[in-house]
Amino acid sequence: MGEAFTLGFIIPIMNICFLFCKFHFSKLYEASMSHDILKYAVVAIFFLVFNFVVATFSLKCFQLICFQYTVPVTSFFLDGRDHGYFIFLLVPITLALSLSADKMLSLKVLLVLIAEAIGSLVFCELMQLLTGLDVFSKYIISMLIVNIITPIENQYKWNLVINDQLAKVSLPVLLGSILITVIVCLYVAALQRKELLIKNLRYETDHDNLTNLLNYRAFSNYIIEISTDTSAVYTILMIDLDNFKGVNDEFGHLEGNNLLRAFTAKLSRFFSDRYSTAVKIFRFGGEEFCLVLKDVSIEDAYAKIWEFEELLTAKGYSTTTGKQVKVSFSGGVANTDQKSNIHEAIRNADAAVYLAKNNGRAQIICPGCVID
Structure with missing residues (x-):
């Protein structure tokens, strides 16, 4: 026994x-x-x-x-x-x-x-x-x-x-x-x-409930994580939807939320298809978004964001009542280099967005780009 x-x-x-x-x-x-x-x-x-x-x-x-x-x-x-x-x-x-x-x-x-x-x-x-x-x-x-x-x-x-x-x-x-x-x-x-x-x-x-993008908290943590990474170059794309308040005022906040979901779905699909794991997309706040691309040249990022803007403008957005709404955004592009770190790149991209909006919107400004 x-x-x-x-x-x-x-x-x-x-x-x-x-x-x-x-x-x-x-x-x-x-x-x-x-x-x-x-x-x-x-x-x-x-x-x-x-x-x-x-x-x-x-x-x-x-x-x-x-x-x-x-x-x-x-x-x-x-x-x-x-x-x-x-x-x-x-x-x-x-x-x-x-x-x-x-x-x-x-x-x-x-x-x-x-x-x-x-x-x-x-x-x-x-x-x-x-x-x-x-x-x-x-x-x-x-x-x-x-x-x-x-x-x-x-x-x-x-x-x-x-x-x-x-x-x-x-x-x-x-x-x-x-x-x-x-x-x-x-x-x-x-x-x-x-x-x-x-x-x-x-x-x-770490994710925004409305758009399913990474949120500002995730953005802050990610920036802290990569702030000491000197082995890679990071390109920042800042995006701010134009006249979004007017959409909310005319069609209501529910329609505005639908537009945000449709926009972010296109944004995510466009950049994920082209850069896969090299890109992280964040909802920076409200109708503002930030993309962080790793080891992507600033000129390439600038060309791609224009390509996305043209695609977005051509298709527009159809409301639940069938009315077509023109969707555009103002953008700013900056990157890290020997002179600027990730925090300075974010500030430079953000400043470029406000410059684009002050210049009439529907523009993408890249002060550091060398355009052929």
């Missing part, structure tokens, strides 16, 4: 505790480590110690090794292939160390340990081919099968017939595997829900 309790509960709980520690290490500390080698080294040290202790304990108590693939299988399905492959590689090492301490290690045993690790990894890869199953189902099936077929004392006795001793431990190992998978799945599902909630909250915090 004591052996069954240890196999079905104590050792599984030990594995669960290690997995929880690994999950928390990944979330809290891995991101702060600058080198991947350091991350893998820390995981390797802790796993080698843990698996050696569990394997030695299992050998002493039951003359067999069990649950040795709990951590690698879990890492493979829930942390990613890279983590999974790495920890699968460590399993034969820890088992060899444990068997060596009991003077049971030989070349033949080592080869069997390596073959067993490869076989377990191949089984997990085959499970990945089952596209009709979700990741949790694949994980559960792999855990149950791998944990049942690997704890065989004939690893070092070389008797390939399942004996009475193994039959006695199969049920506790199965129950222990079920315990591990249930708790781990519940825990990971809870983590995923929490991460999704945090992601949604972060999105709501």
